[in-house]
Amino acid sequence: MTKDQFLLPEDVTYLDGNSLGPLPKTVADRVMRTLQDEWGQMVIGGWNRAGWMAQPGILGDRLGRLIGAPKHTVVLGDTLSVKVYQALASALDMRPDRRIVLSDNGNFPTDLYMADGLIKTLDRGHELKVVEPETVADAIDETVAVLMLTHVDYRTGRMHDMVELTAKAHAAGAVVIWDLAHSAGAVPVDLTACQAEFAIGCTYKYLNGGPGAPAFIYVRPDLADHINPALAGWLGHDAPFAFEQNYRPAQGITRMRVGTPPVIQMAALEASMDIWDQVNMSDIRAQSIALSELFIQLVEASCPQLTLASPRDPEKRGSQVSFRFDHGYAAMQALIAAGVTGDFRAPDIMRFGFAPLYNDKADVKRAVAILADILENRIWDQPKFMVKAAVT
Template sequence: MDLDTIRAMDAADPLRDFRDRFELPDGVVYLDGNSLGALPKVTAARMADVVNREWGQDLIRSWNSNHWIEAPRRLGGKIARLIGAKDHEVVAADSTSINVFKALSAAVQLRPGRSIILSETGNFPTDAYMMQGLAHLSGGRIEQKLLPADQIPAALNDQVSVLLLTQTHYKTGRLHDMAALTRAAHAAGALVIWDLSHSAGALPVDLNGCQADFAIGCGYKYLNGGPGAPAFLFCAERHHGDVFPALSGWFGHAAPFAFDDSYEPGAGIDRFQCGTPGILGMAALECGLDLMLEAEMAAIRLKSQALGDLFIALCEDRLTGFALASPRDAAQRGSQVSIRHDEGYAIMQALIARGVIGDFRAPDILRFGFTPLYTRYEDVWLAIEALAEIMKTGEWREARFATRAAVT
């Protein structure tokens, strides 16, 4: 495929006008939106207004007059539209790790007498770490079990209380079959938590259509909420009245400003709030959500798949020495493509030095994320051109590219 054909694809792209609504530096090809989304142009002005007017002038009155108090539920309702949930089943709050713990502890409560919390080996570490922490706190009553993905269905039995899986694998981009695995878990009497950190905003998700029990995810990847943006938690309505939150913070109380000595869970999804919401982070995330909600998810998914297919085709046409780590079939892949190379870290650093930004995941993964609202087909071409030149010249061998930074 030649560059003229690729530019024609960009000209015909129904999402092309969204790119101009993001801050994208000149001379940079950004293929890391699956780790940190780009900055929407409206966000800086919105943040300035929150800081200068709502905080600076209206002060504490803003909890009421500027509706700060409503932000977790308001944003949760917007996220719900992206993940196939009802508005009152999702709340924006805390971090992904904290919400994993909330969901795990809730699911364990709902399945008393069962001892196993199950996930796959190689799942995103914070999910496994939170499982390990909960098992440790249980004093031996709960056992964490991690198995290869293909062994999960056979391991679902009457001792499993909850299955926790990430729908889109963070390294390879491989998709789990959410509907089939949820059915299998329910047939065994277990509950399911889906981590949507690499799915929400990138592909269609239908939690209620799949009868999912819980889901969690972050706001700073495809939702473009900024570094450390608030996360979200989904709890199916049928479970709302049966959970006493393990993290029973005051914002999850039925009447936070009654200041009672004893905790009484809030109604519905409100009980999954914990501490005071971070309003600056909420304001930034809402800008990303509002932008995302203007686009059609079907168009986002089609472009995501096409970008990935183009990357794979160009990579295999122009490069040698790399192995595909992601599914070739776009229907089995999220909005990223990963390739393997023994010197992946140094190669990625050389690529970044040329202005093509992806990232590296140990031990050998070069990861490229495609955010359809602002990634062009030409960006894929430029990335492969730069990568081919790096491999031809051997510039990745320079000592400066071998030094590991704190964040890879």
């Protein structure tokens, strides 16, 4: 039972760990130590004495275990958007004669935006080709330079087959980038088996690293010494403290580091990784499927107004379930007001994330009971639930 390890808001059933995971109880002490004992007492000495400088690699190794990445192939830093740019720039550099970046409209928008920004910056006639998720496999051909996909769709939870699509892309000579934002800590991932060249993700969703926690990037170990970093920052330099005038990339994954790492955010993430170090992803997956199956069953039995937007087959679904409802925005606001936190994604998707570290069957039953009441009694149909906040 790990629910005790989290501080959850009282009287709230929290089903939004796919957006922001809750606070592990040990985070406060761990962050205090970094503030008071490290920053306060060591000041600049903290970079060595408290190990701040090594932390992006150490945390990368710990996280790597959850996604099937060998040691020294994952590093933390920046935001997911920046990591997309790094991965895609290096990937395109590996296929200079091709011009297509293939993605799908289930990719998180920032991945597409960053690709668009890079393509405009390159100004060499690249094209971002965005297809329906179901047609990705058919769209792979020998014009594709890079296949860039989010493994688990942020809207519906639909999950791509990483191994199959990667193999197909490789057969066509394309480089592959997987965004694991909704996968790391949610579903088992085996990057070694998959053989994709790059993977990226964030740590503030299922990994509970806290708001603004750093992103991660994986580079396949045989490639790491050969890629050209577009974001050639000093902490990716082979000798950052020699202050040489010319850039020489560090060996291995370290070259994907850019600037000064976010020490305080990393302290919070470290406390969360203490929990994850004890976790077996197969167990998490089994519990996640049990919760999402129960949720679908109960919603379909008691909320006829809603239509399942997620794949019915649990093998094709991540650790979230989404339903469509025309009044989904208002219904979600009413649900949140009643003590069940999910979220809404335009135009009509009500999203519910399941995180076995702190969600159990009682949560599922309570959430559905309250949801059914809101729908049956049209509690959502009040002006106060219609007003859109800046962030949903």
